[in-house]
Amino acid sequence: MFTGSRRDDTPPPRTANNEADVLRGFLDYLRASIAKKFDGAAEPQVRTPVVPSGTSALGLLNHLIAVENATFLGEKVTDWQATFRPAPQDSVADVVARYRATVDRANKVLDECADLGAPLPGQGRSEPSPSVRWALTHMIEETGRHAGHADILRELIDGTTGR
Template sequence: MTSERHEPALNAPEREMLEGWLEYHRRTLALKCEGLTDEQLRTASVPPSELTLLGLVRHMAEVERAWFRTVLAGDDRGPVYCSEADEDGDFHVTDADTWQEAYTTWQAEIEAARRTTAGLGLDELSRGRSRSTQEPFSLRWIYTHMIEEYARHNGHADLLRERIDGATGD
């Protein structure tokens, strides 16, 4: 797998810009994981943190599912890695967890998100509602939140990758 990424055009329309930045950050996370072994991807930053690149990918699969399937579309299939017994199950990787499984799951959730949003306008409101205000979210808000979520975790991925093999960069 060789991941390429491109920044959106400087003058793109709003939807193209939002989708472009979301895709840019999705590909950034893939790039941060590229070329590493399963063991390296399961390497935690520093004790007591359990944060790993593999955990970040699993977490983003959960986030994609939660915002696009559950909140936007009202399709609650339940979490992939988390449970009532382990609410942070996405981050709790074991020696049995692999890149192939996590990557495949993550990409499936990204494809489901693309299908869910196809044909919807940015002002389309979610079926799910905010816990604090009970208001629905606009697709615009969800895209903006997802860009923020990826950007924050890509910062974590930068530090994890540097710890693993010294690689740095955008």
Template sequence: MTTKPAAVHVPYTGGEKESLHACLDRHRNAVLWKLEGLDDERLRRPMTPSGTSLLGLVKHLGSVEYGWLRTAFGHETEPLWFDPFAGEDMSADQGETTAQIVDFYGRARAAADRTITEGSLDDLGTSWNGATVSLRWVLIRMVEETARHAGHMDILRELIDGTAGDHRPG
């Protein structure tokens, strides 16, 4: 899969952008940690009546990173092979490999990081629904979205093999 990301700690006295970015990275790393050690069948196994799976959540988070942190600010994204507005980002189709989805998330994350690094918290963009949003608001939204789904992934992982926790130990 991927190399293990280094532990990220939100600085106790950091600046606003640095702290928001570190918080987002901390939850992003938890998302990847939830995948470690599982085979393809368990990664894509639907664990809820709605079909939620670990790999489907990673695919969704990749599309959300592109949408909120690239498209909203007028930056290019890679072409998607699925339609997130039709809910196709929430499942891992059998034609998609685990590596394809995890790599997609990594590319989306790297592209989003460029927007964060190069931008100002007061930069304005336009969301998918036409609302004007600041980079500050989007970072808060992304922390919320990623933490929410990392929590879902924690529950799914515990149901799969008993592994629990919000972040990699140590």
């Protein structure tokens, strides 16, 4: 499986000192890192599970689309396990484009949220909305965790490393 190595690391962002800019800066950094992980990723390897859990690299990105939608856009997810499986007809480019579009929509919501302690806008939510601060922190944790998983899966697929 390992065919070589390419390292392309990007350091974490240097953001302003206010809390909102730091949180959004790190989240955007992680979002860009995971999207970049799919540059040059070969089909079908990127969708093929390479670990016993059945997780694939593309499945991780598909899952993050659902998490962004649920967290920032209030969309209901009924089967979280299903979010780890991209549709068979979806190409890598399709899933990456859908991820970037979802991030853009989420950022538009965040652009309207000046108070980190205020609840996120509640469109489509059946339960109380989390605070903007909680949502940003959760997405940093979620995206960072899965970006690390994607790093390992991509390296197992073709040896590509780095952010």
